Amino acid sequence: DTAVSQTPKYLVTQMGNDKSIKCEQNLGHDTMYWYKQDSKKFLKIMFSYNNKELIINETVPNRFSPKSPDKAHLNLHINSLELGDSAVYFCASSPGGFTDTQYFGPGTRLTVL
C-alpha cells in the first residue's frame, strides 16, 4: 500500500503551458504539503493544507495554486510554466501540525523546455 502517491512521476512540457500534479495520501493525516527541490537539492516548502485550509503559503509565484478537494488529496496546478520551474516537486503529509514528521511522496520531476 502506497502511503503518499503522486502522479505523474515525470512531466516534460513547453514553456507557457499549464499543468497539474496530483497527490493522494491514505494515512489519514490532517496536513498535506508541497515542496520544491531544485537542482542544488535545496528542499523548500511551498504550501501546506490542513483540513482544506491553506495555512502556509511561502513566497511562491501566484502561478502556482494548490487545490484540495478533500483531506486525502492536495493537487498542485501551475500556470504559464517557466524554465525556472524545472525541479522535483514532492508532496508530503503529516499527522498533525506543520512541523510533525513529514511523510513524502515519490516526487514528480518537472522539466520545462
Add this chain to the structure above:
Amino acid sequence: GQNIDQPTEMTATEGAIVQINCTYQTSGFNGLFWYQQHAGEAPTFLSYNVLDGLEEKGRFSSFLSRSKGYSYLLLKELQMKDSASYLCAVRYNTDKLIFGTGTRLQVFP
C-alpha cells in the same frame, strides 16, 4: 534570517563510522529533524531531537546541543545502502520548518 549549514559531501568506507554535522541559526528553535534521501527518491524520516543529548536508533544516532546551535548524525557500521543525502531540518517559531541543502554521503567498499 534563518540558516542551516551542512557539509556538501562526505565519503567513508563500509563498516566505518561517520559523523555528519549540522549547524543552525534560527529564532525560536523548537526541534531538529534528520531525513535520508537516496538519489531519485523521496526523503524519509530518520530522527528528531528537541532536547540536548543523544538519541539512538539502531545504527543511527542523532545529537543536539541547543546552546551551540549544533547537531550531528552518527552512522555506525556503514553499509553500501547508506550512500544517500542526509538532510537536516529545523523547526522554529512554533510553526516554521526549514531544510538544509543536505550532505551527500558516499560509502565505498
